[in-house]
Amino acid sequence: MKQVVYTASPESQQIHAWRLDEDGALSLLQVTDVSGQVQPMVVSPKKDFLYVGVRPNFRVLAFRIAADGTLSEAGEAPLPGSPTHISTDRTGSYLFCGSYNDACVSISPIGEDGVPQAPTQVIRELEGCHSANIDNANQTLFVPALKQDRICLYALNADGTLTPREQAQVTTVEGAGPRHMVFHPNGSYAYCVNELDSTVDVWALANAHGEVERVQSLDMMPPGFSETRWAADIHLTPDGRYLYACDRTSSTLTVFSVSEDGGLLTIEGYQPTETQPRGFNIDNSGRYLVAAGQKSHHIELYRIEEPQGLLTPLARYAVGQGPMWVVIHQLD
Numbered sequence: 596m597k598q599v600v601y602t603a604s605p606e607s608q609q610i611h612a613w614r615l616d617e618d619g620a621l622s623l624l625q626v627t628d629v630s631g632q633v634q635p636m637v638v639s640p641k642k643d644f645l646y647v648g649v650r651p652n653f654r655v656l657a658f659r660i661a662a663d664g665t666l667s668e669a670g671e672a673p674l675p676g677s678p679t680h681i682s683t684d685r686t687g688s689y690l691f692c693g694s695y696n697d698a699c700v701s702i703s704p705i706g707e708d709g710v711p712q713a714p715t716q717v718i719r720e721l722e723g724c725h726s727a728n729i730d731n732a733n734q735t736l737f738v739p740a741l742k743q744d745r746i747c748l749y750a751l752n753a754d755g756t757l758t759p760r761e762q763a764q765v766t767t768v769e770g771a772g773p774r775h776m777v778f779h780p781n782g783s784y785a786y787c788v789n790e791l792d793s794t795v796d797v798w799a800l801a802n803a804h805g806e807v808e809r810v811q812s813l814d815m816m817p818p819g820f821s822e823t824r825w826a827a828d829i830h831l832t833p834d835g836r837y838l839y840a841c842d843r844t845s846s847t848l849t850v851f852s853v854s855e856d857g858g859l860l861t862i863e864g865y866q867p868t869e870t871q872p873r874g875f876n877i878d879n880s881g882r883y884l885v886a887a888g889q890k891s892h893h894i895e896l897y898r899i900e901e902p903q904g905l906l907t908p909l910a911r912y913a914v915g916q917g918p919m920w921v922v923i924h925q926l927d
């Protein structure tokens with residue numbers, strides 16, 4: 596499997612592209628200097644573009660991905676707020692952008708040429724909007740509003756509009772601060788990391804009444820942890836067996852195993868990592884994890900070990916300044 600790791604470093608305004616070898620070694624392919632602070636990134640479902648949110652002039656840049664994983668800029672479109680998180684729907688027809696500072700989520704059509712266009716709808720008053728996550732069925736967009744302790748649920752309609760679902764939202768524990776989400780491959784459960792109390796919630800996507808319901812909430816910090824909690828990112832292996840979440844105060848990755856049906860998490864261990872890990876990701880084979888240290892200016896690569904999903908550090912690499920987003924793209 597040929598893979599490329601992209602890291603975004605807003606302080607030095609760079610995207611680094613690394614080749615990831617089968618044995619877990621990284622080698623630098625390309626450094627792209629960008630006219631703006633690069634933050635959230637996502638690869639298109641067709642795997643031909645990398646979309647990157649930049650600021651302070653809020654826009655999304657579209658980079659065409661060459662066969663070897665190198666990037667070339669192909670176009671851009673405006674965004675309605677500072678991009679905190681971007682994602683696409685599962686067909687690659689729409690781009691979503693969540694903005695924490697501007698309290699909104701937007702939807703932008705993606706043109707035939709693969710370049711996003713101007714937003715066609717902006718939903719506001721989502722205080723602390725931190726991400727936009729389409730479910731596996733490509734029907735419901737989950738939008739955590741961190742400062743409101745709620746996750747808003749929108750139907751993605753065939754005409755490219757978002758409308759509140761009949762169950763318009765679910766709420767977390769007060770003060771939890773829902774931030775980032777992932778979905779189990781079986782489509783029945785989602786996992787949300789809560790920034791302010793460093794917990795992870797398991798959400799059943801359809802209970803007996805067909806509604807979204809929280810079925811588990813787990814403290815992700817080691818027993819006795821008494822410092823300020825400041826969780827950030829969450830990712831699941833492609834087979835749905837191991838889940839990881841990071842906390843920035845303690846610079847820790849928490850390792851969870853996932854029950855076969857996806858409905859129950861168990862903490863397996865805690866891995867010290869790069870200073871202030873704001874973003875990390877898992878490769879497409881489910882064998883490696885790459886974490887970025889916003890304050891160490893390095894990324895660290897780990898091997899995911901059977902049978903618990905614990906992490907073995909392999910190597911660390913200097914990147915740009917303030918790395919905070921990691922995306923891993925499969926070339927073949």
Ligand SMILES: O=C1O[C@H](COP(=O)(O)O)[C@@H](O)[C@H](O)[C@H]1O
Nearest residue numbers: 634677678679694695696790827
């Ligand atoms: O995790 C956090 O995210 C918010 C939003 O990030 P931004 O990069 O879009 O400004 C940030 O303001 C907050 O301090 C931080 O804890």
